Amino acid sequence: MNARKLLALVPGLAALPSALAHCPLCTIGAGIAVSGALWLGVKSIVAGVLFGAFAASMGWWAANAIKKRFKKEWIPFQHAVIVLASFFLTVLPLVPLVPGVIPFYVSLGGGYGTLLNRTYVLNSFFLGSLLGLAVLSVTPWLSERITFLRHGKRVPFQQVL
Numbered sequence: 001m002n003a004r005k006l007l008a009l010v011p012g013l014a015a016l017p018s019a020l021a022h023c024p025l026c027t028i029g030a031g032i033a034v035s036g037a038l039w040l041g042v043k044s045i046v047a048g049v050l051f052g053a054f055a056a057s058m059g060w061w062a063a064n065a066i067k068k069r070f071k072k073e074w075i076p077f078q079h080a081v082i083v084l085a086s087f088f089l090t091v092l093p094l095v096p097l098v099p100g101v102i103p104f105y106v107s108l109g110g111g112y113g114t115l116l117n118r119t120y121v122l123n124s125f126f127l128g129s130l131l132g133l134a135v136l137s138v139t140p141w142l143s144e145r146i147t148f149l150r151h152g153k154r155v156p157f158q159q160v161l
Contacts, residue, residue: 044100048128059086
């Protein structure tokens with residue numbers, strides 16, 4: 001596709017109505033971005049944040065699609081279970097493949113080497129993924145809160161902020 005054709009798409013994309021939900025296209029795009037980021041040399045903790053949000057977003061989308069399709073919950077906390085299952089089933093297989101660790105020193109009592117006085121080695125990709133999950137899980141509540149505080153009015157591109 002040459003530059004003219006690509007430039008011709010811009011006005012059409014700008015005219016589309018805004019979407020207020022997680023969609024597969026966005027989440028797949030995030031997954032591709034994470035893969036490219038690792039290839040370009042981005043730190044594993046940063047890639048973990050992106051990938052954790054990607055994995056949670058896929059779970060969020062699937063949970064909303066199931067709720068919309070069947071209009072009922074089969075298990076308590078079904079939405080949270082689907083999001084967490086998607087997150088862990090996506091992230092955990094990749095943890096051994098992504099290098100990068102962070103030392104975490106705990107010195108609460110006892111001699112070095114005891115449970116409360118040792119250095120723990122934590123996988124930075126997994127920690128970043130947990131942060132991505134947390135951020136993605138808080139944003140819908142935060143968006144609703146901003147809308148409530150503004151008396152039902154939304155900020156342009158509020159869910160992206």
